[in-house]
Amino acid sequence: MPRLHWEDFTPGQVTDCGSRLVTRAEIIAFAAEYDPQPMHLDEDAARATPAGGLIASGWHTCAILMRMIADGFLLEAASMGAPGVDEVRWLAPVRPGDELTARGTVLSTRASRSRPELGLISMLYEMFNQAGTCVLTERCTQMLERREVSAVAEAARA
């Protein structure tokens, strides 16, 4: 049974999602597959753009944050997915060698009206680089199983 359920998240709670080093190789690999704009794909070409050098695709930064959220707590939670993303702001460039950290803050929680087995949490995620600059904010709603429902389902399976 997962360690974390909807009831474990309360407004104001902050979760540290660890850190991750961003490499030149992964910036280029992501860009080659998903976002082949010059500032993401090639160091020389990137120098000629307003970015002034290679920067990660904003979508790559979002994907890195997803991994940090997964490792930070989501893989231990009874996650039921997410309906989408409410807002992303790319505030500063992410460059090769950056050491990113992230944290998630619970903004609010509510029970689902239509699905009694679910609860929703509204989260604000913030990512920072090694200089303490906030490079990304993301607001989203996540769905989690409620503990008593999860326990009943577990007992039924046993």
Next chain:
Amino acid sequence: MPRLHWEDFTPGQVTDCGSRLVTRAEIIAFAAEYDPQPMHLDEDAARATPAGGLIASGWHTCAILMRMIADGFLLEAASMGAPGVDEVRWLAPVRPGDELTARGTVLSTRASRSRPELGLISMLYEMFNQAGTCVLTERCTQMLERREVSAVAEAARA
């Protein structure tokens, strides 16, 4: 000089962003790197989840859309990046073998108040699977160079 500038985008205009086949291998590769939840990572584990089988990470779907936008028009445009994403809705699962199509609709355009060389376009992107089901909507604002500014800069470089 890029083919497309801010002036080339007008409200209501719809751009076809082509199609893309989603493979099992790429769903798993993306998940292994960025979103290792069971429903994205492993067919057997995914069958035991509410997804009922392997589905692409929502962030993977966003990344695929980014590639379709790049190939659809952005690589031919004087793009100056984007401040973020205003909303994403993951409306239906994306599964191995899905053939996705996408289109972008210009919702509105405006000149930048603070940077006269730039214009902004507010876009709605929609992705569909081969059954015509809308799997994702995304709203975002993109920054583009204005044509006369781009022409002056080009002349200065010449």
